[in-house]
Amino acid sequence: METIGIILLAVIAYFLWKIYHQREQEKTDAFLEKRASEKSKLREKYPHVAGKLEGNWFEVFASQAERGTPLLKMSFLLMLQASTKIDFSEGSMKWDSLWDCSAELLEHLEKYHEGSTTEHEIAVVTYWQMASEAVGELIKENSEIEGSKIEVEPYTNIEQIASLFPKKANHPAKEITFFDEKGSLPRKSKGSAAIKAKLEALGL
Numbered sequence: 001m002e003t004i005g006i007i008l009l010a011v012i013a014y015f016l017w018k019i020y021h022q023r024e025q026e027k028t029d030a031f032l033e034k035r036a037s038e039k040s041k042l043r044e045k046y047p048h049v050a051g052k053l054e055g056n057w058f059e060v061f062a063s064q065a066e067r068g069t070p071l072l073k074m075s076f077l078l079m080l081q082a083s084t085k086i087d088f089s090e091g092s093m094k095w096d097s098l099w100d101c102s103a104e105l106l107e108h109l110e111k112y113h114e115g116s117t118t119e120h121e122i123a124v125v126t127y128w129q130m131a132s133e134a135v136g137e138l139i140k141e142n143s144e145i146e147g148s149k150i151e152v153e154p155y156t157n158i159e160q161i162a163s164l165f166p167k168k169a170n171h172p173a174k175e176i177t178f179f180d181e182k183g184s185l186p187r188k189s190k191g192s193a194a195i196k197a198k199l200e201a202l203g204l
Contacts, residue, residue, distance in 0.1 A: 046062055079095075
């Protein structure tokens with residue numbers, strides 16, 4: 001009798017474990033299905049940048065946008081966080097100029113390229129995420145940054161952003177560029193009064 005009781009307990013324990021495992025698997029499957037659905041909706045909503053940005057930054061920033069996070073403000077804060085203004089080196093001045101180029105680019109995209117404002121900002125905030133990580137490494141190496149250090153990837157990736165978005169019919173004959181006549185990046189830019197106004201409205 002004692003042996004039968006032990007066997008019954010073992011059988012009951014096995015079925016309880018199986019039921020528990022099945023329920024946990026169902027929870028996992030439901031979670032994965034929900035995540036897949038969310039990703040699919042983001043790809044449909046932001047087709048010009050989905051799958052075209054480095055790493056998983058598209059999902060990160062698209063999700064932030066869905067929550068109402070101002071991506072323009074995030075871009076500006078990423079620039080400031082890794083700002084090198086204090087050393088007044090050539091690299092520092094180029095870094096600051098890249099922000100003016102970004103603002104000019106955002107206005108250009110809105111006027112002459114397809115895609116929503118949010119899509120444009122997802123591309124730009126991804127650029128600043130990558131750039132701020134890279135310049136942070138340069139600052140660790142040396143507080144004064146050579147200008148040539150800012151003329152390579154990922155800083156030059158700003159040139160690629162416009163190509164993500166098809167041109168509108170009113171697009172100028174030439175695409176916007178941030179290289180100067182000598183082939184150096186970034187060229188001088190006046191930025192964008194419209195983007196500056198947006199940042200001021202966001203309290204910056």
